[in-house]
Amino acid sequence: MSLKVEDLTVYYQTLKGDVQALEGATFTVAGGEIMGLAGESGCGKTTLANSLILLKAPMRFIEGRVTLDDEELPVWNMEEMNDFRFKKISVIPQYAMNAMNPTRKIGRMTADLLKSRQVSFKKTLPELKRRLDLVELSHDVLKMYPIELSGGMKQRTVMVLSALMNPSLLIADEITSALDVSTQKAVVGMLVEFRDRGCCKSVIVITHDISVLYQIADSILIMYAGQLAEKASTDVIIHSPRHPYTKRLISSLPKIGVKHSQKRLTGIPGSPPLLLDPPIGCRFRERCPVAFEKCLDVPPFLEIEKGHFVACWKEFDKNAQA
Amino acid sequence: MLKLDDISKIYKVGTFGGKELLAVSNVSFDIKDGEVVSLIGESGSGKSTIGKMILRLISTNSGAIIFDGVDISTLKKRALKEYYRSVQGVFQDPFSSYNPIFKADRILRIIREEFYPDMKGREWNNKIDSSLKAVGLNPKQVLKKFPHQLSGGQLQRFLIARALLLDIQFLVADEIISMLDASTRIDVLNLLADLKPRGLSILFITHDLSLGYYISERAVILYRGCVVEMGVTERIYDNPLHPYTQMLMASVPRLDQKWEKTEAKLKAKQSELPSGCPYYERCPFAGKDETCKRHRPTLTEAGSDHFVACSRYTEE
Numbered sequence: 001m002s003l004k005v006e007d008l009t010v011y012y013q014t015l016k017g018d019v020q021a022l023e024g025a026t027f028t029v030a031g032g033e034i035m036g037l038a039g040e041s042g043c044g045k046t047t048l049a050n051s052l053i054l055l056k057a058p059m060r061f062i063e064g065r066v067t068l069d070d071e072e073l074p075v076w077n078m079e080e081m082n083d084f085r086f087k088k089i090s091v092i093p094q095y096a097m098n099a100m101n102p103t104r105k106i107g108r109m110t111a112d113l114l115k116s117r118q119v120s121f122k123k124t125l126p127e128l129k130r131r132l133d134l135v136e137l138s139h140d141v142l143k144m145y146p147i148e149l150s151g152g153m154k155q156r157t158v159m160v161l162s163a164l165m166n167p168s169l170l171i172a173d174e175i176t177s178a179l180d181v182s183t184q185k186a187v188v189g190m191l192v193e194f195r196d197r198g199c200c201k202s203v204i205v206i207t208h209d210i211s212v213l214y215q216i217a218d219s220i221l222i223m224y225a226g227q228l229a230e231k232a233s234t235d236v237i238i239h240s241p242r243h244p245y246t247k248r249l250i251s252s253l254p255k256i257g258v259k260h261s262q263k264r265l266t267g268i269p270g271s272p273p274l275l276l277d278p279p280i281g282c283r284f285r286e287r288c289p290v291a292f293e294k295c296l297d298v299p300p301f302l303e304i305e306k307g308h309f310v311a312c313w314k315e316f317d318k319n320a321q322a
Numbered sequence: 323m324l325k326l327d328d329i330s331k332i333y334k335v336g337t338f339g340g341k342e343l344l345a346v347s348n349v350s351f352d353i354k355d356g357e358v359v360s361l362i363g364e365s366g367s368g369k370s371t372i373g374k375m376i377l378r379l380i381s382t383n384s385g386a387i388i389f390d391g392v393d394i395s396t397l398k399k400r401a402l403k404e405y406y407r408s409v410q411g412v413f414q415d416p417f418s419s420y421n422p423i424f425k426a427d428r429i430l431r432i433i434r435e436e437f438y439p440d441m442k443g444r445e446w447n448n449k450i451d452s453s454l455k456a457v458g459l460n461p462k463q464v465l466k467k468f469p470h471q472l473s474g475g476q477l478q479r480f481l482i483a484r485a486l487l488l489d490i491q492f493l494v495a496d497e498i499i500s501m502l503d504a505s506t507r508i509d510v511l512n513l514l515a516d517l518k519p520r521g522l523s524i525l526f527i528t529h530d531l532s533l534g535y536y537i538s539e540r541a542v543i544l545y546r547g548c549v550v551e552m553g554v555t556e557r558i559y560d561n562p563l564h565p566y567t568q569m570l571m572a573s574v575p576r577l578d579q580k581w582e583k584t585e586a587k588l589k590a591k592q593s594e595l596p597s598g599c600p601y602y603e604r605c606p607f608a609g610k611d612e613t614c615k616r617h618r619p620t621l622t623e624a625g626s627d628h629f630v631a632c633s634r635y636t637e638e
Contacts, residue, residue: 040503040504040505041503151365180364180365180529181364181529181531181570181573181574181575182364182569182570182573183364184573184575185573185575185581189581208503208504209575210504210577211532211574211575211576211577212575214575214576214577214580215575215580215581238577248505249504249505250577252504252505252507252508253504253508253532253577254508254511254532254533254535254536255532255576255577255578256531256532256535256559256571256574256576257535257559257578258532258535258536259535259536259537259555260511260512260515260536260537261515264512265508265511265512265536266508266512267505267506267507267508267509267512268505268506271473271475271506
């Protein structure tokens with residue numbers, strides 16, 4: 001068991017009160033697992049990722065426990081987390097295009113980065129070059145400024161840098177959303193390659209594009225409005241989802257072969273609730289077609305089948321009857 | 323109704339504009355009444371440039387855009403305003419299409435001042451109500467609100483409503499749903515499709531192939547400013563002929579099948595556009611013979627209403 005998160009709750013402090021962006025998240029990621037994390041914008045995907053690695057103000061740690069390789073992560077403490085960041089747990093940030101220092105050549109920037117973690121650049125250089133080969137970049141990028149690279153090249157460079165210390169957990173935050181389909185396929189392919197070659201143990205891939213996850217992820221975790229909705233293996237989520245939100249989300253995705261004139265897809269009516277003052281109980285209740293009285297209580301995130309977790313009262317009832 | 327006839331666009335690039343970049347090269351296609359055509363290509367393929375040229379936001383370097391029999395580059399003042407009465411655009415980012423310090427409905431008021439100065443207040447209000455309802459917005463909920471009080475989907479629909487106020491016949495929809503969430507995305511797409519029976523033609527610019535399939539009757543595939551394949555959507559998707567289209571189709575993440583194990587070719591560095599086939603450097607079929615390298619293939623009809631620009635399909 002590589003990563004274990006229990007009851008993680010993180011709020012954002014604002015002048016109007018706490019925004020309850022992440023509520024009681026409990027899940028595990030096994031060693032070697034690529035877990036996809038999907039949901040609409042504002043559902044807390046990035047908050048979850050950030051709270052694992054960089055929990056800074058205005059984010060406020062409320063409660064919870066995070067263990068990585070049987071070692072508890074002091075996620076609430078910025079200073080103590082420095083021992084883990086980059087070495088044990090690392091992130092490929094959203095907008096990796098702008099993640100690099102524009103005034104430094106990439107090689108120099110990497111040297112600075114390694115020095116800050118007391119690692120010798122010279123000793124790492126051969127490995128760095130091997131990794132660059134892996135993502136099909138020439139070694140010359142080390143002598144270049146970020147501005148000289150295209151978007152896809154920057155993305156790959158940041159990927160190499162983030163995974164350089166063979167972290168136990170690598171978090172890829174929306175790394176493909178700004179790329180063309182062909183580049184996207186190559187970049188996520190490389191991410192899988194990283195895992196296969198042991199450059200990182202487990203990966204959390206955050207994206208709003210579920211079809212990308214279907215191609216590469218072992219399991220998918222769906223979030224809605226700060227709460228976990230469903231987690232299961234990729235095939236189960238795509239082909240037999242249980243949570244009403246997942247069901248409607250999957251069926252609203254346009255697929256090649258589906259035309260408007262033949263089959264009209266429907267979206268989900270309504271919009272996600274504001275998390276400043278979220279509705280009590282299940283947060284999907286107001287948009288849910290099968291909601292009933294019991295949904296006024298927060299449904300727990302329970303395992304209904306092996307490896308299949310759902311937070312929905314209706315599904316628990318069905319399971320109890322079966 | 324709209325016909326692009328051999329249009330090209332050259333951008334001046336480099337420090338002093340000394341270099342030239344051919345963004346769109348000899349593109350011709352037409353869009354009929356009530357038809358949705360998707361324009362598909364990677365970033366830098368010139369798809370937005372074509373949209374902007376149709377809206378006359380930028381000029382063409384050669385060729386003509388003909389709307390209802392009139393070359394739009396000749397339109398001036400009065401006639402140009404009439405043109406905008408029937409042709410409008412909606413763009414990618416709904417958040418930056420509004421002035422953040424003005425209430426959102428101010429953009430509707432501008433339309434009234436410009437196009438309907440004589441219309442009476444009540445008549446105008448009815449018009450707003452009906453066009454907002456046509457896009458599925460509740461006028462009470464969205465009028466008198468600031469842009470930040472509305473969601474992305476609402477803002478985007480508001481912009482479409484604004485275009486509808488003008489009884490438009492042609493809409494340039496430039497990546498209008500790529501910023502929206504999956505659950506609201508399909509609503510905007512359905513909205514566009516529902517407008518078709520009103521006789522509205524749409525140029526749907528996208529890089530997402532599954533969206534293109536869902537909504538459009540015909541598709542045009544662009545690569546580095548050149549049309550490489552065009553025709554009826556189903557034929558292109560079911561039987562892509564050009565190697566570039568085949569590569570695109572293979573790299574679309576799909577929910578019904580997994581990627582094959584083949585490596586996706588990374589985009590080569592954008593060098594000068596070769597005089598031969600624009601796809602020559604990446605093409606797996608480009609042989610050693612000089613035809614592909616020397617001669618730019620022209621669009622040839624490979625099936626009924628299915629055109630492809632590849633030397634493998636040109637008759638010798």
